[in-house]
Amino acid sequence: MSFFSRSFPTLNRLKQLAFRPRGVEEFFENGKSIPTEKSWTGRAWRASELRVKSFDDLHKLWYVLLKERNVLAAQKEEARRFHISKQYFSNKGRQIKCQKSMARIKFVLNERRLAWVEATKLQRVANAQEAAVNTKVSTPAGSSTAAASAAKSTESTVSA
Numbered sequence: 001m002s003f004f005s006r007s008f009p010t011l012n013r014l015k016q017l018a019f020r021p022r023g024v025e026e027f028f029e030n031g032k033s034i035p036t037e038k039s040w041t042g043r044a045w046r047a048s049e050l051r052v053k054s055f056d057d058l059h060k061l062w063y064v065l066l067k068e069r070n071v072l073a074a075q076k077e078e079a080r081r082f083h084i085s086k087q088y089f090s091n092k093g094r095q096i097k098c099q100k101s102m103a104r105i106k107f108v109l110n111e112r113r114l115a116w117v118e119a120t121k122l123q124r125v126a127n128a129q130e131a132a133v134n135t136k137v138s139t140p141a142g143s144s145t146a147a148a149s150a151a152k153s154t155e156s157t158v159s160a
Contacts, residue, residue: 069098
Protein backbone atom coordinates (compact mmCIF):
# COMPACT_ATOMS: atom_id res chain seq x y z
CA MET A 1 0.00 0.00 0.00
CA SER A 2 1.42 3.35 -0.95
CA PHE A 3 1.84 6.30 1.33
CA PHE A 4 -0.66 8.33 -0.73
CA SER A 5 -3.51 5.84 -0.39
CA ARG A 6 -2.92 5.45 3.36
CA SER A 7 -2.66 9.17 3.98
CA PHE A 8 -5.68 10.33 2.01
CA PRO A 9 -8.38 7.67 2.08
CA THR A 10 -11.15 10.25 2.13
CA LEU A 11 -9.83 12.03 -0.96
CA ASN A 12 -11.28 9.37 -3.25
CA ARG A 13 -14.60 9.54 -1.44
CA LEU A 14 -14.65 13.33 -1.80
CA LYS A 15 -14.00 13.01 -5.53
CA GLN A 16 -16.98 10.65 -5.84
CA LEU A 17 -19.27 12.97 -3.92
CA ALA A 18 -18.11 16.10 -5.73
CA PHE A 19 -19.80 15.11 -8.99
CA ARG A 20 -23.22 14.38 -7.52
CA PRO A 21 -25.72 17.20 -8.11
CA ARG A 22 -27.03 18.87 -5.00
CA GLY A 23 -29.61 21.51 -4.27
CA VAL A 24 -30.78 23.48 -7.29
CA GLU A 25 -28.53 21.46 -9.61
CA GLU A 26 -30.86 18.49 -9.15
CA PHE A 27 -33.45 20.36 -11.23
CA PHE A 28 -31.24 20.09 -14.31
CA GLU A 29 -30.46 17.03 -16.38
CA ASN A 30 -26.75 16.36 -16.81
CA GLY A 31 -25.94 19.83 -15.51
CA LYS A 32 -27.80 21.56 -18.37
CA SER A 33 -30.91 23.65 -17.95
CA ILE A 34 -32.22 22.54 -21.34
CA PRO A 35 -31.07 19.26 -22.93
CA THR A 36 -29.36 19.70 -26.28
CA GLU A 37 -30.11 16.25 -27.61
CA LYS A 38 -33.27 14.19 -27.53
CA SER A 39 -33.02 11.41 -24.96
CA TRP A 40 -35.07 8.24 -25.17
CA THR A 41 -37.43 7.64 -22.32
CA GLY A 42 -39.45 4.58 -21.43
CA ARG A 43 -43.16 4.23 -21.00
CA ALA A 44 -45.39 5.09 -18.07
CA TRP A 45 -45.81 2.50 -15.32
CA ARG A 46 -48.81 0.20 -15.68
CA ALA A 47 -51.19 -0.30 -12.76
CA SER A 48 -50.65 -4.08 -12.96
CA GLU A 49 -46.91 -3.54 -12.46
CA LEU A 50 -47.51 -1.19 -9.55
CA ARG A 51 -49.87 -3.61 -7.77
CA VAL A 52 -46.94 -6.02 -7.33
CA LYS A 53 -44.75 -3.37 -5.66
CA SER A 54 -44.51 -2.96 -1.90
CA PHE A 55 -45.61 0.23 -0.17
CA ASP A 56 -41.99 1.29 0.33
CA ASP A 57 -41.22 0.77 -3.36
CA LEU A 58 -44.27 2.82 -4.35
CA HIS A 59 -43.23 5.53 -1.91
CA LYS A 60 -39.73 5.70 -3.42
CA LEU A 61 -41.10 5.64 -6.96
CA TRP A 62 -43.50 8.47 -6.10
CA TYR A 63 -40.60 10.70 -5.05
CA VAL A 64 -38.53 9.75 -8.11
CA LEU A 65 -41.47 10.76 -10.30
CA LEU A 66 -41.98 13.93 -8.28
CA LYS A 67 -38.35 14.86 -8.84
CA GLU A 68 -38.71 14.09 -12.57
CA ARG A 69 -41.82 16.27 -12.73
CA ASN A 70 -39.88 19.13 -11.12
CA VAL A 71 -36.99 18.68 -13.56
CA LEU A 72 -39.41 18.81 -16.48
CA ALA A 73 -41.12 21.91 -15.06
CA ALA A 74 -37.71 23.61 -14.70
CA GLN A 75 -36.85 22.74 -18.31
CA LYS A 76 -40.18 24.07 -19.51
CA GLU A 77 -39.66 27.32 -17.62
CA GLU A 78 -36.12 27.71 -18.99
CA ALA A 79 -37.39 27.17 -22.53
CA ARG A 80 -40.06 29.81 -21.96
CA ARG A 81 -37.52 32.19 -20.45
CA PHE A 82 -35.15 31.84 -23.43
CA HIS A 83 -38.08 32.12 -25.88
CA ILE A 84 -37.45 28.67 -27.36
CA SER A 85 -40.35 27.57 -29.51
CA LYS A 86 -42.21 24.39 -28.68
CA GLN A 87 -41.42 23.04 -32.12
CA TYR A 88 -37.70 22.91 -31.19
CA PHE A 89 -38.03 21.85 -27.59
CA SER A 90 -40.87 20.02 -25.95
CA ASN A 91 -40.92 17.51 -23.13
CA LYS A 92 -44.70 17.11 -23.22
CA GLY A 93 -44.44 13.34 -23.78
CA ARG A 94 -42.31 12.88 -20.68
CA GLN A 95 -44.66 15.07 -18.66
CA ILE A 96 -47.64 12.94 -19.68
CA LYS A 97 -45.79 9.70 -18.80
CA CYS A 98 -44.85 11.11 -15.41
CA GLN A 99 -48.39 12.35 -14.75
CA LYS A 100 -49.93 8.99 -15.74
CA SER A 101 -47.52 7.05 -13.54
CA MET A 102 -48.22 9.26 -10.53
CA ALA A 103 -51.98 8.94 -11.08
CA ARG A 104 -51.67 5.17 -11.31
CA ILE A 105 -49.69 5.02 -8.05
CA LYS A 106 -52.49 6.96 -6.34
CA PHE A 107 -55.05 4.59 -7.89
CA VAL A 108 -53.21 1.47 -6.65
CA LEU A 109 -52.81 2.92 -3.15
CA ASN A 110 -56.52 3.78 -3.08
CA GLU A 111 -57.35 0.21 -4.14
CA ARG A 112 -55.27 -1.07 -1.24
CA ARG A 113 -56.95 1.34 1.17
CA LEU A 114 -60.43 0.26 0.06
CA ALA A 115 -59.46 -3.41 0.39
CA TRP A 116 -58.17 -2.73 3.92
CA VAL A 117 -61.42 -0.95 4.90
CA GLU A 118 -63.47 -3.87 3.55
CA ALA A 119 -61.29 -6.39 5.37
CA THR A 120 -61.67 -4.55 8.69
CA LYS A 121 -65.46 -4.47 8.24
CA LEU A 122 -65.51 -8.22 7.61
CA GLN A 123 -63.27 -8.79 10.63
CA ARG A 124 -65.59 -6.77 12.87
CA VAL A 125 -68.61 -8.76 11.67
CA ALA A 126 -66.76 -12.05 12.23
CA ASN A 127 -65.70 -10.96 15.74
CA ALA A 128 -69.28 -9.96 16.60
CA GLN A 129 -70.62 -13.30 15.37
CA GLU A 130 -67.97 -15.19 17.34
CA ALA A 131 -68.81 -13.21 20.50
CA ALA A 132 -72.52 -13.97 20.05
CA VAL A 133 -71.79 -17.68 19.67
CA ASN A 134 -69.53 -17.66 22.75
CA THR A 135 -72.18 -15.98 24.93
CA LYS A 136 -74.82 -18.50 23.88
CA VAL A 137 -72.53 -21.41 24.71
CA SER A 138 -71.50 -20.08 28.15
CA THR A 139 -75.08 -19.65 29.54
CA PRO A 140 -77.00 -22.69 30.86
CA ALA A 141 -79.60 -24.22 28.55
CA GLY A 142 -82.99 -22.57 28.74
CA SER A 143 -81.88 -19.45 30.62
CA SER A 144 -80.19 -16.25 29.64
CA THR A 145 -78.11 -13.88 31.69
CA ALA A 146 -80.85 -11.25 31.68
CA ALA A 147 -83.46 -13.74 32.97
CA ALA A 148 -81.08 -14.96 35.70
CA SER A 149 -80.37 -11.44 36.93
CA ALA A 150 -84.10 -10.60 36.90
CA ALA A 151 -84.85 -13.69 39.00
CA LYS A 152 -82.18 -12.74 41.57
CA SER A 153 -83.59 -9.22 41.87
CA THR A 154 -87.14 -10.54 42.50
CA GLU A 155 -85.85 -12.93 45.17
CA SER A 156 -84.12 -10.10 47.00
CA THR A 157 -87.27 -7.95 47.00
CA VAL A 158 -89.44 -10.81 48.24
CA SER A 159 -87.14 -11.66 51.16
CA ALA A 160 -86.90 -8.05 52.29
